Amino acid sequence: MGATDEGQGAVRARRSVLYMPGANERALEKARALPADGLILDLEDAVAPDAKEAARERVAAAVASGAYGRREVTIRVNGPGTPWFADDLRAAAQAGPDAVVVPKVESAQTVREVERRLEEAGAPDHTAIWAMVETPRAMLDARAVAGASERLTVLVMGTNDLAKELHAAHVPGRAPLLTGLSLALLAAREAGKAILDGVFNDVRDLAGFEAECVQGQQFGFDGKTLIHPSQLEPCNRVFAPAEAEVARARKIIDAFEAAGREGRGVVTVDGRMVENLHVEEARRVLALAAAVAGAQE
Structure with missing residues (x-):
């Protein structure tokens, strides 16, 4: 339980970190009142290609509004190698969120490139990098990724993509993913970084979701990424000290x-x-x- 902010010794609550679609203005407004410790305003998977530019402007404005109170507010950009990556990073740097979430991070070189681009675009010191690790290569190189930059503060598990890359089934207990989860946890803890568990896909199965929260908490994750507000209550309860x-x-x-x-x-x-x-x-x-x-x- 608990995320230690590296270099400061401070603990920040990151029990629940909710993805919110950047193209949906109503969802961005609703997020202001949700009991999530953190928000990921998403420009990647939740946004269709023809809506990317409008979503980028909407998310940057939402972050700059300061309307989310104590919540940790981040922006997930489109991944390296996509047509939107550079513009997303520039816009995020200027908006100054708590962090920029970068998908498909597989190497220390990618982390350093993101850091360079953010600094060139004028990102404030408080804007951290959260690296999504979601491929076999990312699991095997997680140690290098976690230690690549002081600006990198959190690893985020991308368990859906990891399962896809492994040709693994989504099963209760996540046995096919346990090696990858463990490798990423070891890397995060060695580097003194926080780490968030991946999402649970079936929003109707709250019992299954809670069981996976318990598993993640027992493993040592600081919290879990979520895809629906209905998942907030059990997640906050499980990842908080009793x-x-x-x-x-x-x-x-x-x-x-x-x-x-x-x-x-x-x-x-x-x-x-x-x-x-x-x-x-x-x-x-x-x-x-x-x-x-x-x-x-």
Whole structure:
């Protein structure tokens, strides 16, 4: 649980990050009131080729409006190699979102090229890069991608494309994808970056969706990307620390600090030994709980 913003030690709630079609003005307006931690205003898959330019202008205006409150607002551009990529990056840089989401990232070179283009176009320092990893090559080179730039702060799993490239079935438990998910998680954690799980396609199957949220949370993902507002409530609930978890975290920290004051080297809580690593995890849980509470204000 929880995303650590690299270089700052701060935890930001990224439990739920919802894709919103950039061509749909009504959807962009509706997103202002949705309880999502983050939004991806989409210029790629959700927009037909003949609507790309209008969607780009609409999304840039939406970001510049500042109407989304505390939500982390990002723009997903069309991928490298497409006719719209360069213009999308320029427009995104000038709009200054929290991040630019780049699909089909397969190498550190692509990350550095995106960074160069954003800086040349005048992107503010706060505009990060989120790299979508969604191919076999991306899984195998995820370590290089994650460490390619300080501006890159988040990896985003593209599980639909990964399944397609693997010729894999979409099945409960996602067994065909587990190797790729694990490789990307390892890369993100080594580099100190956040990582978001991929989407769940059947918006009617909320039980299946919640089960996949639980799996992603257990794996260590910071949150999940979503395709429909109905998925927000279970996702926010699963990826937030439970009350019992928060209470235990406080208990661990209190016991550890009391032992330090008393000069005791061994600490136990509820019969279990507590070490520094448990204290660090407890502090992360409390920081995430505070971030979640702030996101709900």
